Amino acid sequence: xxxxxxxxxxxxxxxxxxxxxxxxxxxxxxxxxxxxxxxxxxxxxxxxxxxxxxxxxxxxxxxxxxxxxxxxxxxxxxxxxxxxxxxxxxxxxxxxxxxxxxxxxxxxxxxxxxxxxxxxxxxxxxxxxxxxxxxxxxxxxxxxxxxxxxxxxxxxxxxxxxxxxxxxxxxxxxxxxxxxxxxxxxxxxxxxxxxxxxxxxxxxxxxxxxxxxxxxxxxxxxxxxxxxxxxxxxxxxxxxxxxxxxxxxxxxxxxxxxxxxxxxxxxxxxxxxxxxxxxxxxxxxxxxxxxxxxxxxxxxxxxxxxxxxxxxxxxxxxxxxxxxxxxxxxxxxxxxxxxxxxxxxxxxxxxxxxxxxxxxxxxxxxxxxxxxxxxxxxxxxxxxxxxxxxxxxxxxxxxxxxxxxxxxxxxxxxxxxxxxxxxxxxxxxxxxxxxxxxxxxxxxxxxxxxxxxxxxxxxxxxxxxxxxxxxxxxxxxxxxxxxxxxxxxxxxxxxxxxxxxxxxxxxxxxxxxxxxxxxxxxxxxxxxxxxxxxxxxxxxxxxxxxxxxxxxxxxxxxxxxxxxxxxxxxxxxxxxxxxxxxxxxxxxxxxxxxxxxxxxxxxxxxxxxxxxxxxxxxxxxxxxxxxxxxxxxxxxxxxxxxxxxxxxxxxxxxxxxxxxxxxxxxxxxxxxxxxxxxxxxxxxxxxxxxxxxxxxxxxxxxxxxxxxxxxxxxxxxxxxxxxxxxxxxxxxxxxxxxxxxxxxxxxxxxxxxxxxxxxxxxxxxxxxxxxxxxxxxxxxxxxxxxxxxxxxxxxxxxxxxxxxxxxxxxxxxxxxxxx
DNA sequence: GAGCACTGC
Numbered sequence: 130x131x132x133x134x135x136x137x138x139x140x141x142x143x144x145x146x147x148x149x150x151x152x153x154x155x156x157x158x159x160x161x162x163x164x165x166x167x168x169x170x171x172x173x174x175x176x177x178x179x180x181x182x183x184x185x186x187x188x189x190x191x192x193x194x195x196x197x198x199x200x201x202x203x204x205x206x207x208x209x210x211x212x213x214x215x216x217x218x219x220x221x222x223x224x225x226x227x228x229x230x231x232x233x234x235x236x237x238x239x240x241x242x243x244x245x246x247x248x249x250x251x252x253x254x255x256x257x258x259x260x261x262x263x264x265x266x267x268x269x270x271x272x273x274x275x276x277x278x279x280x281x282x283x284x285x286x287x288x289x290x291x292x293x294x295x296x297x298x299x300x301x302x303x304x305x306x307x308x309x310x311x312x313x314x315x316x317x318x319x320x321x322x323x324x325x326x327x328x329x330x331x332x333x334x335x336x337x338x339x340x341x342x343x344x345x346x347x348x349x350x351x352x353x354x355x356x357x358x359x360x361x362x363x364x365x366x367x368x369x370x371x372x373x374x375x376x377x378x379x380x381x382x383x384x385x386x387x388x389x390x391x392x393x394x395x396x397x398x399x400x401x402x403x404x405x406x407x408x409x410x411x412x413x414x415x416x417x418x419x420x421x422x423x424x425x426x427x428x429x430x431x432x433x434x435x436x437x438x439x440x441x442x443x444x445x446x447x448x449x450x451x452x453x454x455x456x457x458x459x460x461x462x463x464x465x466x467x468x469x470x471x472x473x474x475x476x477x478x479x480x481x482x483x484x485x486x487x488x489x490x491x492x493x494x495x496x497x498x499x500x501x502x503x504x505x506x507x508x509x510x511x512x513x514x515x516x517x518x519x520x521x522x523x524x525x526x527x528x529x530x531x532x533x534x535x536x537x538x539x540x541x542x543x544x545x546x547x548x549x550x551x552x553x554x555x556x557x558x559x560x561x562x563x564x565x566x567x568x569x570x571x572x573x574x575x576x577x578x579x580x581x582x583x584x585x586x587x588x589x590x591x592x593x594x595x596x597x598x599x600x601x602x603x604x605x606x607x608x609x610x611x612x613x614x615x616x617x618x619x620x621x622x623x624x625x626x627x628x629x630x631x632x633x634x635x636x637x638x639x640x641x642x643x644x645x646x647x648x649x650x651x652x653x654x655x656x657x658x659x660x661x662x663x664x665x666x667x668x669x670x671x672x673x674x675x676x677x678x679x680x681x682x683x684x685x686x687x688x689x690x691x692x693x694x695x696x697x698x699x700x701x702x703x704x705x706x707x708x709x710x711x712x713x714x715x716x717x718x719x720x721x722x723x724x725x726x727x728x729x730x731x732x733x734x735x736x737x738x739x740x741x742x743x744x745x746x747x748x749x750x751x752x753x754x755x756x757x758x759x760x761x762x763x764x765x766x767x768x769x770x771x772x773x774x775x776x777x778x779x780x781x782x783x784x785x786x787x788x789x790x791x792x793x794x795x796x797x798x799x800x801x802x803x804x805x806x807x808x809x810x811x812x813x814x815x816x817x818x819x820x821x822x823x824x825x826x827x828x829x830x831x832x833x834x835x836x837x838x839x840x841x842x843x844x845x846x847x848x849x850x851x852x853x854x855x856x857x858x859x860x861x862x863x864x865x866x867x868x869x870x871x872x873x874x875x876x877x878x879x880x881x882x883x884x885x886x887x888x889x890x891x892x893x894x895x896x897x898x899x900x901x902x903x904x905x906x907x908x909x910x911x912x913x914x915x916x917x918x919x920x921x922x923x924x925x926x927x928x929x930x931x932x933x934x935x936x937x938x939x940x941x942x943x944x945x946x947x948x
Numbered sequence: 949g950a951g952c953a954c955t956g957c
Contacts, residue, residue, distance in 0.1 A: 327955065360957055377957040404955070537953065569954065594953055616953040629953065673955090681957095738957035771952085840957090904950045924951065 255352055256343055264343030271341060274302030276491045280310045286487035287311065287394075291418055293434045294445045294486060298493025299644075303436055304398055305338050308371040311394055312354075316429040320369060323396040324376045326404055327600060328359040331373040335364070338371055360738070361836050376406035377738075383413055384688055384735065394432040401439040401637075402599065403672040403700075405682050411435070412698045413689060415449055439637070439669075442488050448700055449486050496647035498609075502660045510612040510657040511535075511544050517655050518548060518562075518590055521608050527560055529607035529650075530589040532597060534642050536614050536631050541566045541592045548590060560586040567593040567601065570771065573829065579603050595634075598641055602648070609646040611639060613658040613666075620678050622710045624898060625880060627678070628923035635667040672701050679703060679711035680741045684720055687727040688735035717879065717947050718745045733848055737841065739765065746877035747841070750870070751850035757869045758851055759842075760804055760862055763811075764870070766838040767803040768919060768931060770830045774905075777825065786825035793824060794907045797867055798916075798933030800874055802907050805861050807834060871933055875917050875943055882940045883929065884915040891916060891929070894944060903928040915940050 271277060276297060286293055297303035308321045325331040335357035339346040347356035347364025356365035358374040365372055374382075379395070389395065395414060400407055414433050435445055507513050514533055521531060535541050548564040555562070565579050579601075583589045591603050595615050615634050620627045634642075639656065646652030656663065674682065686694050695708055715721045718741055720731030727735070734744030743765050750761035767773050774790065777783045793809065795801035806824075810831050813820045821828040845851035862870065875882070883891040883900050889912055891900050900921065902909050906929075908916070917940070919931030 375956065377955095381957060402955090406956070537951090539951075568952095570952070596954065598954090600954070618953070631953095776951085901950095909949075922952085926950085928950080 256345075260340075260343045260345070263340050267341045271302070271306065274306060275300070275493065276302045276306050279489065279491055280306070283307070283310055283489060284314060286489065287314065287432050287434070288316070290485045290487045291430050291432050292449050292486040293432075294442050294449075294488045295434060295436045295491070296439065296442050296489070297436060297491040298438060298495070300494035301491040303491060304334055305341065307396060307434065307436070308338065309342065311432075312370055316432065317370075317393040318428060319393040320391055321371050321394045321396065322379060322392050323371070323373050323398055324379050324407075324410065325373060326376055326399050326402050326407070328362075328375055329600075330399075331357045331359050331375050332362075332364075335371075335373040338373075342371075361840070376404060376410060379410060380406055380685065383410070384685070387417075387689060388427070389417065389431055390427060392431065393429060394434060396434040396436060398436045400435055400437040400445065401441075403670075403674070405674045405677060408672065408674045408700050409682055409685060411448065411700055412686075412691075415698050416691075418449075441669075442490070444700070446486050446488060448698070451698075495644060496649070496651045498643050498647040498652045498654050500643060501653065501655045502663065503657055504659070506659050506662060507657060510614070511540055511547070513657050514544060514610050514612065515547050515551065517610055517657075519551065521653075521655075522562055522588055523559065525608070527586070527588060528605060529652075530583075530591065530603070530605040531608045531610065532591045532593060532603055532606040532645055533610040533612075534597065534615075535592055535594065535612055536616050537594060538566075538568050538570060541568060541594070544592055560588055562590055563587050564590045564592060567591055567597060567603070569594070569596050569600075570776075576601075595638070595642075597645065598638065603645070604649070606645055606648070607650055607652045609642055609652065609654040611642045611654060611656050613639065613656060613662065617676070619676050620707075622704075622707050624896065624921075625678075625710070625714075626898070626921045626923055626927065633662075633666055635670045636663065637669050639663060639666065674699070675701055675703055675707075678740075679707055680714045683708070683711045684715055684727070684731060684735045684741050687715075687721065688732060692726065714880070715741060718742065718877065719947075720745065733850070736848065737844060738837075739769070739841075742877040742881075743768065744877075746873050747845070748850070749873040749876040751845065755869050755873055757862070757866055757873065758845060759855060760866065760870055761873055762838055762841045762845065763807040764800050764804050764874075766834045766841060767807050769837050770833045773803060773806060773826060773830050773834065775825045775827050782825075789824050790826075795861075795867075796907075796934075797871065798908050799906050799931050800870065800933045801862070801867055804870070807831075807838070808861065811835070811838075871917065871935055872939065874933060875935055875939060878917050878919060879940075879943050879947065881918045881921055881929070882915060882935070882944075883918070884937055884940070885912060893921075894940060898927060900927045900929045902932050903930040905930060906932045908932045908934065 283293065283295070295303060295307070304323065304325075308323055311317050311321055323334070325334065335355055336346060339353070339355040342354060344355050345353035347353055347369070348366055349364075351366050352368055353366045354368055355371045356369040356373075357363075358365055358372060358378050360375070360378065382391075383389065395410075397407060397410055397414070400411070414431075418431060418433055433449075435449075437445065503513065514535075518531055518533070533544070535544065545564045545566055548562060552562045552564075561584070563583055567576060567579055579589070579591050589605065591597070591606070593601075593603070597603055611634075613634055614631050615638070616629050617632045618627055618629050643654035643656075646654050683694050686697055691697055694712070695705065712721065712725065715731065716723075716725075718730075718734070719728055720734050720741055722728050730745070730748055733748050734741055737744045737747060739747065747758070747761060747765060749755060750758040775786070777786050793802055793806050795805060806826065810817060810820060810826070817831070818828050820826075821831060842851060846853065880895045881893075882895070883893045883898075886892055891902070892898065893900060894915075898921075900918075902911070902916065902918075903922075911934075913934045915935050915937040916929065916932050917935050918929035918933075920929070922928050922930060
């Protein structure tokens, strides 16, 4: 085993997160061998550092070209911006800054400030020595990060401007260092929020920053300065100054506290991944900083830092700039706008003028990766991948694992089998090959295998979906094989149907995949397409907001007081048709009134971590005439996890499972079946794991179900839909109650209903689409009058999943009522 | 008698 390998292993076993998280890097850059990688979380940076030290000869000349802050206006660098344009300043020393650290430092900036230790060192009075020791050990690592020398420039920029767009390639250290740069700034009297697209990233970053600051984490101590907040896990305390949180969490907070008065700064990280949530957050923040929304009585204006790995700074800057007076056309005070507006608006305007935008670029660290294209395009990339795997295996010295990007479980399992077959015929003196599948549906313990060391003289071949593009970092990879395709979910407005299609990836995704080969050493990337093929790819992956059902996003906007959603500041504006479709759906759900404003019901729905349809079902179940809320919570909890029932492979096991689950199945359909399953699981007092094994139910899924259930019950109590006196029934529901439950489902899923045609097929009531009951349903093959279903998916054929029997006259009744 | 990329509240 090489030094690097053993370091990697040490890091893996020492780090608490065995899955290393990275940022998605979608970058517009077709240039020569560059890629991006970033170490995050405890263990990873250490590993990088160790590896770097021990392999300095092989490390490429540190690419530390760093562009400093660039002001939008060359003639007027941000640092020299006249103070008068800013909001009236509070005294330089913040109220709680009784500590000496605040005093002179902000005024006079010594030239070589970055060589000093962190200023918060004086604060560490009640901190145990081991934390301080760790902090001091980590300081040199921090100082070696490309972003470190930029600290003063960044601080100066944010002193003058309220918005900073920071593009940092991976490995620059931006996610960990930026909050530490800002924490002692005079304007930073409250907390700094840093958003992440994934939970694991939020948690591991928080751990890392706590270590670097010599602080406790979250709830460990009331003195903890660093914390995180993700669903089901809130680790923040009264002194938390740096808080990592998932995008969804920040969005929830934005609904509860629209002015964001608990924060001095919001850092939006990984913006290039462009989740729907990020798009909403950016829109809300833009409204907030430009004073279009209620201008709050803040001490200091909210600082917004947008961080991205992409090069398209331009669109981000333009996004924030558009609403602001441009620097060149700035009007002197007393201009017509100011005169005709109220005093408050004038204040807002002056704040807007001050909210100019700084930009900053920090280069990352990455080893070079050689790209090899196919000379001719191919249809059969499984075959091509197989050939290249064995070529590499014979030709390239060990160590060096191979990562193959494929589209899904089926192709992965197919290639896995082929590799194993061919590997059997290899010469005895050739090292062995170990094929390891990696996709999200794989059980956790099977996923863990990619982190385990390969046996002696064995090369790992990891066959992965795009889970390995951003969410999981596979150690030891020197070779990447990229099929150039991925499955993409697309929402079709006209049909209200989503489909999962195999499509070519974008250039930025291809670059991202390639970068996976250059994280630990120089690498190679084999693209199973031609160079022309690459050139015809889209530059960027289409943002999620342009290809998903918008009803939840729009309800969130309405709940935050955005009345005119058609004119919401979208980074990418969805087509009008998609917006209108979503508005109509919300109207059908009675989440909106006829005039388009949010209703009482809509407000309730928006507070639940559910789609509007499921939220509507929940609200319906709380009505006295329905009176089945606890049952419906159980069902919805089960619907919000992937698969409660294990997917069996062999015929034999399938039959075994059918038999074992028979006592759970209900003839009314999948919803009542799920209810019984949750009830039985919850009632199991001895060993739930054994119960799951016995019934071929996923224990992991059921644990999540129980978490969701608890959360929904709590939220229902907060919203007064449920009282403490309501008791959970442990008995399967009566006939009458079953009917009530299905009536509630129907209220939310009225557009997902179908009736049987004379030929035995099903057609939807709204849209007249043919659908078939999915084979995973307990109703598969049954012929009933009418059905209600949760999902309408197209995979070769239109399928209804999550299906229950309903009476046709109920359906027509509800349809009539809302149309 | 079919199949399901990936997040997240």
